[in-house]
Amino acid sequence: MADTTVSDTASATPDKDISGPILKNLLEKGQDTKTTFRVDATACIPDEFDKIQEIVKNWCDEKKLALVITTGGTGFGVRDLTPEAITPLLEKLSPGLTYAMISSSLKKTPFAALSRPVSGIRGKSIILTLPGSPKGAKENLEAVLSILPHAIELVSGGTGEKVHRNMREKSSDHESTKTVAHDSHQCLHHKNTYSSENHGSETLLSNSLSVPVTKRHRKSPYPAIAINDALKIVNDHLQNLETIEVPVNEKLIGYVLAQDVTAKENVPGYRASIVDGYAVVASDGPGVYPVTAISLATSSASTTSLQSGQITRITTGGCVPPGATAVVMVEDTTLVRTSADGENEELVEIHVQSREGSKIREVGSDIAIGETVGRRGELVSAMEGEIGILASSGIKSVHVFRHPVIGVLSTGNEVADHNEAIELKYGEIRDTNRPTLLSIIQSVGFEAKDFGISRDSPQELESKLRSALPEVDVLITTGGVSMGEMDLLKTILERSLGAKIHFGRVWLKPGLPTTFATIKLNEEQAREKLIFALPGNPVSAIVTFYVFVLPALRKMSGYTNWELPTVKVQLSNTIKLDPRPEFHRVIIHFDHETGNFKANSTGIQQSSRLLSLRGCNALLKLPAREDLLSELSKGTFVEAIVIGQLLDSSMIKNGV
Structure with missing residues (x-):
């Protein structure tokens, strides 16, 4: 102050x-x-x-x-x-x-x-x-x-919860609080750091491992920030990864170009026929002409010049001989005479008057040397022709943004590996978060590493995190971020590893305890490691992955449009609103009768109910409930995030 x-x-x-x-x-x-x-x-x-x-x-x-x-x-x-x-x-x-x-x-x-x-x-x-x-x-x-x-x-943008907590805490709690002052940002300090930019994020809010359960927070010390504020915080810590050179083949699919690419060769590199027919001198007009040669789509095309009064039989893609100024389709001709053995054409009648250049692809007419065939920020897909364009214009390799390497770690004493051929003990559950997230990550073209399951032990959790972080750009954990006695993740990240927690709760449903942190393992490390600590409930973990993590991965990979696509959809059901903004799971399809996308709820939206994700291809962005708005009625239009294949009404009727 x-x-x-x-x-x-x-x-x-x-x-x-x-x-x-x-x-x-x-x-x-x-x-x-x-x-x-x-x-x-x-x-x-x-x-x-x-x-x-x-x-x-x-x-x-x-x-x-x-x-x-x-x-x-x-x-x-x-x-x-x-x-x-x-x-x-x-x-x-x-x-x-x-x-x-x-x-x-x-x-x-x-x-x-x-x-x-x-x-x-x-x-x-x-x-x-x-x-x-x-x-x-x-x-x-x-x-x-x-x-x-x-x-x-x-x-400064906070909710005020932190101040109430600090005023309640005993002096012993304050002794473990660290305050950091920045040369570039001086501000008032009330035990903790109040910063207009960081909202006290330099303060260690997590429980100390040495504090007994009776002295731990009864309410979360982390303010539940708005979704847009959380997205902005994540976005502020994102940057494109370094570039790598990748050959132009199927391995290039899913990468984003890191620089403009220009053609090294003309396409076509020779004068090529667009149709099967006859190369002619256009000024000769209709008439009967001798067939002097044959030009096939081959690398050994004849270079003999065509003279006025002559024609050459030519195939699609064949080299148009010098002197020819047009190609006439075979459908516009009549065979007049063959050779004695009947194997070759000798005379053919041309029925149409062709224009100069008709049915001919001139050199470089499709792609010219030096023409831009790929732009920085463009995604190389499997279906939109980018690889063919690059290959045809003589490009052997291109520079692209490297894909992030993502690690996935589950936590919890109650979590059992889904691959283990054992009967669950009372109180155990199968780990669904890890295989689901690993499969989603791989399906969108990124490299995923499986770091297994960590028990709720400070030593094991710290060891797992220390082993995983050097191998990845982004680490995703699930579980251990709520208020339970064994929810240790924030504490280990902050106090044992020195990570910086930028937010520890987000005001949304599902996914209230969603946590985002960054860490630099050493001074030589070029960029921060990103840590997304997602809730343990399966639906919460998957929804928050689509809301926060996948857009971040896309931006790191160089996507220009890195946010997931959204569409306006019409509700097929009346949906009651929650006090928190909600991402409601739905199946959307295009209705040809109305010309609108329609959304059908997947049913009960409980955050532990994986069936609410069955068939789900979109997340409705529902507003928080207000005094005058407690539900959205059937027929209301709502924005939805697309996370799966879009369907049409015929596919719905056929059970697809």
Whole structure:
């Protein structure tokens, strides 16, 4: 935070400033609520409009301090300009804070009515203007001091849950809290770091392994952030992987071009016939002509020039002889005479007048040398002809973005490998998350590594993570991210491995405990490893994979349109809304009668019910329930994320 004294006298002789040091001492030592702050900057300036605005704008906009306090210049004096200087800078007013400050002073003296404080928000900074008198400044600050941390977190984008938790925690809990200050971003600290960019992500929020279960969090310390905020955080940590050279063959399928590609050869490389027929001199016109040669689609084509009054029999793709200016289709001719043995054509009648260049593919007419045949960001598919285009124009290999290597790890004492030929013990479940995610990853063309199952043991989990991370670009885990005693993943990531958890909960259904973290294993590591710690419930894991992980993998691989495609669909069922935004599993198909995509719910949407994914090819993006909107009725149009093959009504009727 920053504290500035606005006073002509104090600015001339700063050692006479009393209010500033009093406020600084109060902020750093706190009240009986143990609310303490770190003061990052102080200043003494004269009562000048421009100077007041200049320093406040610098602290808010450049240094991005979370709290800026001025003292002085709020009275009725001729030189009291602070409210007039500050008010134009405020993007939002905070009348509640202003009222709290004035009312506290009015309890002490009626002269407090002559004070003109203002307060509000600029960017992600809170600005308070306090009186110049030491007593009045102290009283005003004390009136709002205990609620400032909550206000700061809300302004910085948080939910406020963290502040309530910190105020409840005992001092022993605070001793294990780490605070990090950045040279490029100074901000107020209330035990934890309040940052307009990081929302306290430098603070270790996870339980310490040494803390007994009785002292652990009863509610998650991680604020449940909005879906779009979570997606933005992930996106901010994505970058294209390095480029590699891949030959132009079936191995190229699924890669994205890393640079524009230009043709090295003309297509065609010779004058080629488009049809089966006869090469002619167009100006000769209709008539009977001798057949002088045959031009087949072969590498040993004749180079003998065709003269006026002659024709050459030619096949599709055959080389048009020099001198020929058109090709006439065989259907527009009549055989007049054959050789004595009947094996060869001697005379053929041409029935049509052809145009110059008719039915001829000129050199480079399809693709010319130097023409762009592939652009950076284009996906090489199996069905859209990219490989054929590249191969035909003489391209032997291309540079593409490397695919990420993805690891998948399941966690949980209750999880049994689905391949093990054993009967489940009471309390055990088959691991469905790992095989499902591995198969999806491989089906979209990425390399997946199976790291098995980790028991809920700190030592085993840490060992598994340390073994997996060096081998992958992205690690996906499932389970261990909720509030149970054995949900250890966040703790191990944060406290044992030094990973940075960017969010630990997302306000969506299913998938509330979804967690995203990054880690650098060493200084030489070129880029961060990404860790998506997904919930253990099977549907939650798969839905959050499609919402968060797959788009990230596509962007890392160079996709220009890396988000999954969406379509507007019409509901075939009435769907009740949840308090959280929901990704509802549906089967969508194109209805030829209405010309719309229609969506049928897959039934009960419980996050453990894998059957809700059976046949699912889309995820409805449902809004959160509101007082005036508790359901979406049949016929409503909703946006849906496409995750599978689109069907039409005929396929539905045939049971496909």
